[in-house]
Amino acid sequence: MTRILSKIKSFDPILLISIVVISTIGLLSISSSTPHLFLRQFLFICVGFLIMILISFIDWRVLRDSPYLVFTLYIVSVLLLIGLFFFAPVIRDVRRWYSIGPILIGPGELVKLVLIILLAKYFSTRHVEMYKISHIVLSGLYVFIPALRLYFFSLILGQQQF
Numbered sequence: 001m002t003r004i005l006s007k008i009k010s011f012d013p014i015l016l017i018s019i020v021v022i023s024t025i026g027l028l029s030i031s032s033s034t035p036h037l038f039l040r041q042f043l044f045i046c047v048g049f050l051i052m053i054l055i056s057f058i059d060w061r062v063l064r065d066s067p068y069l070v071f072t073l074y075i076v077s078v079l080l081l082i083g084l085f086f087f088a089p090v091i092r093d094v095r096r097w098y099s100i101g102p103i104l105i106g107p108g109e110l111v112k113l114v115l116i117i118l119l120a121k122y123f124s125t126r127h128v129e130m131y132k133i134s135h136i137v138l139s140g141l142y143v144f145i146p147a148l149r150l151y152f153f154s155l156i157l158g159q160q161q162f
Contacts, residue, residue: 007057019049063117070114070121074142077114080107081146111146118142 023045031038063070080098084107088095097104119139126135 004057008053011056019052063121067121067125070118073114074118077107077111078145081111083107115143115146 027038027042027045030041084095084098088097089099091097091099091104096108097106119142122135122139122142123130129135
């Protein structure tokens with residue numbers, strides 16, 4: 001319990017105030033334009049805030065110390081992108097989200113986060129040898145594989161992306 005209290009006390013007050021102010025402005029804007037979405041948006045803000053607090057308790061050093069975990073996250077995120085072709089419903093003529101009940105989950109956001117972590121891990125371990133073309137090509141390949149799904153295959157199958 002003391003660990004939880006010390007973690008909560010260590011939150012950045014400026015960040016918390018900024019989140020509350022921006023969320024309040026967004027809720028006021030939604031309530032004036034589309035009042036029926038106010039409760040839904042308020043619920044999403046509360047869930048997002050709770051997720052932010054829960055994520056703050058994760059020890060991120062695990063990602064630094066375990067290259068296999070980072071690469072596994074990358075493989076899972078790419079598989080989630082590929083799975084969009086087979087398992088995602090068509091919404092507005094595109095397959096971008098998985099539908100889990102009333103919630104839509106877009107794996108593209110996960111891929112962005114995992115790519116940042118993967119490339120940071122890759123470059124931090126090879127920063128002395130960055131002059132080698134093989135490191136540049138491999139890092140480009142890490143980015144190219146998800147981009148291949150997002151753009152190339154979408155064009156072949158006739159899905160619009162933007």
